[in-house]
Amino acid sequence: MQATHDVFRSIDGVVEVGVTAGPSPKRWLLAEVPHGATRTQDYEAVARQLEGVLPAELIAFFYVNTDIGAPEAAQFLAAELGRGELGVVVWRCLIPRTFIDTNRVLAPASAPRGQVVDGLTPAVPGYVEHEGDRAKLEALARRYHDATQRAYAQVCGQGGLAVQLHSYAPKSVSIERTDGSIVQTLKAAYEPAKYATWPERPAVDLICATQDGSFEAAPQLVTQVQAAYAAAGIDAKRNGTYHLHPATMGMAYAKAYPTQVLCVELNRGLVADPFVPFGVSPISESKVARMTGPIATVLAGALAAPRA
DSSP, X not given: OOTTOGGGOOBTTTEEEEEEXXXXXXXXEEEEETTOOOSHHHHHHHHXXXXXXXXXXXXXXXXXXXXXXXXXXXXXXXXHHSSTTEEEEEEEEOSOTTTOOTTBOOOOOSSOTTBOBTTBOOSSXXXXXXXXXXXXXXXXXXXXXXXXXXXXXXXXXXXOEEEEEEEEOSBOOOOSBOSTTHHHHHHHHTSHHHHTTSOBOOSEEEOOBBTTSSOBOOHHHHHHHHHHHHHTTOOEEESSSOOXXXXXXXXXXXXXXXXXXXXXEEEGGGTBSSOOTTSOOOBOHHHHHHHXXXXXXXXXXXXXXXXO
16 A cells, blocks of 8 residues: 555645655554544634634633544654554544534434434534534535545555544533533533532543444454553543444444454543643643553554454
């Protein structure tokens, strides 16, 4: 597989692609960051395209709900593994989940707009009411899905591996709707007295099975990664906060390549320095290295091993 293949090209406003590889890589890793639009410029680039009225201070929701540290974790994997006979493709989505969630299957809504179902926010939040905006956002998401599907086929279809990198807030803050009051709702939830009541999340969550246990993704990789985290003194749970869900593209790719796709949530409080809920959170390179190192170790071994 040639690193210059058209599949691995950035698309303006949709996906930012980086390829790191030795001169003749034999095995590849796809490091997908579905919520990779973590920069203020990413938010502003899409917000400028929308015509409808959005909630005041919506950027505060963007900051608290974006997967900070996940793009940096992907870059760490590229730096660690992209040499010799291995190649890494960093696949960073540029569409903020504040406007549309590219980790959701695009399908007719089965619940009222903005409704949180099974702990998952909808693809398009309820506060995006302008029909033209919704159509524009869905078109962007489809472009991302089409390109990403080709990337998975190019890498996993030729015996490579993929890791879906996410980050989540340090605590499970419960919200029921993503409507026009989302900013006020979240700010109230983050008031110190209220925030203290929310449950802590694990340092790492390996999202590997459906809630009913009918499907489990990449069991060998998950076992090895969990053991590597334990050896590093880091608490990694299996489905500690989330399960694989049919409404997510993460599950779609895991089912398409059952032994080759790993889905990981990193705690934002352990990659940021510090975590700033409603503003820009500085990311610590050393913390990213510590939290991503166990994944790199396992994936390096798995990619170097003979194909089954």
